[in-house]
Amino acid sequence: MPTIEIKTLIKADIKTCFDLARNIDFHKDSMVHSNERAVACKTSGFIELGEWVTWEATHFGFKQKLTSKITEFKSPTYFADEMVSGAFKSFKHEHIFTHQNGQTVMVDKFHFQSPFGLLGKLANVLFLKQYMANLLNTRNKLLKTQAEAIVELERRNS
Numbered sequence: 641m642p643t644i645e646i647k648t649l650i651k652a653d654i655k656t657c658f659d660l661a662r663n664i665d666f667h668k669d670s671m672v673h674s675n676e677r678a679v680a681c682k683t684s685g686f687i688e689l690g691e692w693v694t695w696e697a698t699h700f701g702f703k704q705k706l707t708s709k710i711t712e713f714k715s716p717t718y719f720a721d722e723m724v725s726g727a728f729k730s731f732k733h734e735h736i737f738t739h740q741n742g743q744t745v746m747v748d749k750f751h752f753q754s755p756f757g758l759l760g761k762l763a764n765v766l767f768l769k770q771y772m773a774n775l776l777n778t779r780n781k782l783l784k785t786q787a788e789a790i791v792e793l794e795r796r797n798s
Contacts, residue, residue: 641751641752641753642751642752642753642754642764642769643749643750643751643752644748644749644750644752644769644772644773644776645747645748645749645750646747646748646750646773646776646777646780647745647746647747648745648746648747648748648780648781648783648784649743649744649745649746649784650743650744650745650746650783650784650787650788651742651743651788651791652743652744652784652787652788652790652791653744653791654716654717654737654738654739654744655715655716656744656787656790656791657716657737657744657746657783657787658715658716658717658719658735658737659686659716660783660786660787660790661719661735661737661746661783662686662687662688662710662719662735663685663686663687664678664682664683664684664685664686664687664693665684665685666783666786667779669782670778670779670782670783671697671775671779673778674697674698674699674775675696675697675698676695676696676697677695677696677697678693678694678695679694679695679696679705680692680693680694680707681693681694681707687710687721688710688713689710689711689712689713689719690709690710691709691710692707692708692709692710692724693707693708694706694707695707695708699727699771704726704727705725705726706723706725706726706727706728707723707724707725707726708721708722708723708724708726708731708733709721709722709724711732712734716737717736717737717738718734718735718736718737719734719735720732720733720734720735721733721735727755728752728753728754728755729752729753729754729755730752730753731750731751731752731753732750732751732752733748733749733750733751734747734748734749734750734751735747735748736748736749744787746780746783748776748780750772750776752772754768
């Protein structure tokens with residue numbers, strides 16, 4: 641099973657980062673390039689343990705739907721979402737937050753299995769793993785920018 645691991649250092653408190661990562665509205669804004677939107681179950685606000693969200697997006701020129709559920713949740717240090725239905729055979733996305741030297745270290749671990757057996761494994765090597773890493777990196781850059789802006793605004797207003 642392929643795994644993508646991405647570490648992002650953010651000059652913001654852990655709770656701000658954690659809350660942005662589980663905010664459905666922020667997720668929609670960070671995935672605007674794929675027209676991603678929440679269409680069923682929890683469609684706005686902060687997602688919690690046991691809640692589901694169905695996303696609709698366009699990837700590789702095809703409109704797709706994916707439903708995931710929050711299966712683990714320990715605020716503000718960890719949550720995991722797992723695919724219930726969608727294009728993958730399976731996936732689990734772990735979101736891990738730690739405090740280090742006045743910053744938040746955000747680690748994404750994305751474990752996935754592609755459908756279609758050998759063809760899926762070939763797709764992983766040729767393009768899918770890199771495509772997913774690019775999506776996560778894009779989202780994380782925006783999360784970093786937003787979290788740091790929130791903290792700076794709070795600092796100025798205090």
